[in-house]
Amino acid sequence: PAMTRQFDAIVLGAGAAGMFCAALAGQRGRKVLLVDHNQEPGRKILISGGGRCNFTNLYTAPDRFLSANPHFAKSALSRFGPQDFLALVERHRIAWHEKTLGQLFCDGSARQIVRLLLDECEAGGVELAFGQPVTDVGHADGRFRVTVGGAEAGAPALVLATGGLSIPKLGATGLAYDLARRFGLKVVEPRPALVPLTLSGEEALFSTLSGVAAHVVARAGKGSFREAALFTHRGLSGPAILQVSSYWRHGDPVTVDFLPDLPPGWLRAAKRAEPRTTLRRALARHLPDRLAETLAAQLALPGELANLTDRALGDAEARLANWTFTPNGSEGFAKAEVTIGGISTAGLSSQTMEARRVPGLYAIGEAVDVTGWLGGYNFQWAWASALAAAQAL
Numbered sequence: 438p439a440m441t442r443q444f445d446a447i448v449l450g451a452g453a454a455g456m457f458c459a460a461l462a463g464q465r466g467r468k469v470l471l472v473d474h475n476q477e478p479g480r481k482i483l484i485s486g487g488g489r490c491n492f493t494n495l496y497t498a499p500d501r502f503l504s505a506n507p508h509f510a511k512s513a514l515s516r517f518g519p520q521d522f523l524a525l526v527e528r529h530r531i532a533w534h535e536k537t538l539g540q541l542f543c544d545g546s547a548r549q550i551v552r553l554l555l556d557e558c559e560a561g562g563v564e565l566a567f568g569q570p571v572t573d574v575g576h577a578d579g580r581f582r583v584t585v586g587g588a589e590a591g592a593p594a595l596v597l598a599t600g601g602l603s604i605p606k607l608g609a610t611g612l613a614y615d616l617a618r619r620f621g622l623k624v625v626e627p628r629p630a631l632v633p634l635t636l637s638g639e640e641a642l643f644s645t646l647s648g649v650a651a652h653v654v655a656r657a658g659k660g661s662f663r664e665a666a667l668f669t670h671r672g673l674s675g676p677a678i679l680q681v682s683s684y685w686r687h688g689d690p691v692t693v694d695f696l697p698d699l700p701p702g703w704l705r706a707a708k709r710a711e712p713r714t715t716l717r718r719a720l721a722r723h724l725p726d727r728l729a730e731t732l733a734a735q736l737a738l739p740g741e742l743a744n745l746t747d748r749a750l751g752d753a754e755a756r757l758a759n760w761t762f763t764p765n766g767s768e769g770f771a772k773a774e775v776t777i778g779g780i781s782t783a784g785l786s787s788q789t790m791e792a793r794r795v796p797g798l799y800a801i802g803e804a805v806d807v808t809g810w811l812g813g814y815n816f817q818w819a820w821a822s823a824l825a826a827a828q829a830l
């Protein structure tokens with residue numbers, strides 16, 4: 438129809454991936470329309486990293502990403518690394534710092550990253566269509582047609598960048614998955630990840646420890662993380678638990694080594710050194726008081742260490758190193774930092790993010806079945822996959 442405005446590419450979703458992709462394609466001379474149903478773009482960026490946006494991680498490597506195809510992310514990640522995004526941050530004179538484990542944050546505010554992306558979009562002449570719903574997407578004769586707020590736009594390329602299902606109240610929807618399915622792409626079951634896990638039954642006892650944290654090694658499936666764990670009124674949280682939640686499936690145990698820094702035999706050694714002390718006091722040397730109290734009560738070895746057999750102490754040590762929780766669930770998409778799963782990489786080119794069977798259709802960012810660890814990896818995937826697509830548009 439004559440009323441349809443024509444573009445070279447339409448990008449759905451003005452989050453991290455969509456904004457970056459639109460900007461880069463625009464700067465390559467493409468006429469780009471960037472669409473979002475939120476009035477304000479990048480709402481997840483704004484709340485990320487506690488408001489300071491952990492925008493990348495210096496230790497980005499393919500093994501820090503989960504996907505049904507662990508090789509898929511390699512190409513894009515190798516063509517746009519953390520130093521590349523950092524160079525952009527510096528070009529925009531945004532002050533930054535490394536917090537821990539290679540995590541880079543803004544000194545000021547996450548708002549600066551949204552500003553950066555909008556400025557780059559402006560430099561690319563990207564047209565913005567925010568604050569109105571996408572009511573229809575069509576495809577005929579190799580062209581895509583998108584209806585936004587009653588107006589129709591057409592283009593030979595459509596980029597799905599509407600992210601995952603995490604945090605619906607910020608505007609997350611399953612649009613990318615729905616469209617992908619409509620175009621014949623498979624979707625790997627989306628699940629909440631980087632999410633607190635909940636405990637019930639006897640383990641709910643640990644809720645009395647709400648607010649207590651300890652440095653542990655937490656494990657689930659193939660995931661093992663040495664970081665802080667935090668007890669909450671509903672169960673377990675803290676970086677170590679958020680990380681293992683990505684590897685956890687319903688019914689799986691999560692094991693916690695509460696004392697990863699102590700050598701084997703430490704409890705028996707404590708008995709020799711201080712026979713009059715109790716298990717609770719021996720634990721409190723290394724752990725917060727309330728945690729020591731709860732663990733000692735669960736181990737049910739009362740009295741002085743001198744009166745406990747080496748065998749009992751050895752068993753206690755083994756349990757403390759391999760404490761098993763069986764979460765009954767997670768806090769769900771309402772609290773999940775990311776969605777694991779998503780548009781299957783099997784139908785996408787790892788070079789360009791283009792659907793193999795649907796020329797002109799692309800998927801990038803969190804909508805794709807590539808999920809990073811906690812610590813800036815998910816934004817790095819958003820940037821890298823956006824660049825891979827933009828270079829092909």
Ligand code: FDA
Nearest residue numbers: 450452453454474485486491599600608802803813815816
């Ligand atoms: P993103 O979710 O950013 O953008 C999708 C866009 O699509 C949104 O603007 C949305 O409104 C729009 N959209 C959705 N449905 C639509 C529809 N039906 N129609 C039109 N538009 C639609 N990562 C990291 O690396 N470092 C960090 O510090 C953090 N911190 C963090 C904190 C919290 C609380 C959360 C929830 C998440 C993080 N993350 C993070 C994860 C990170 O925010 C996330 O992986 C990226 O934002 C994903 O970028 P995308 O552009 O793919 O999706």
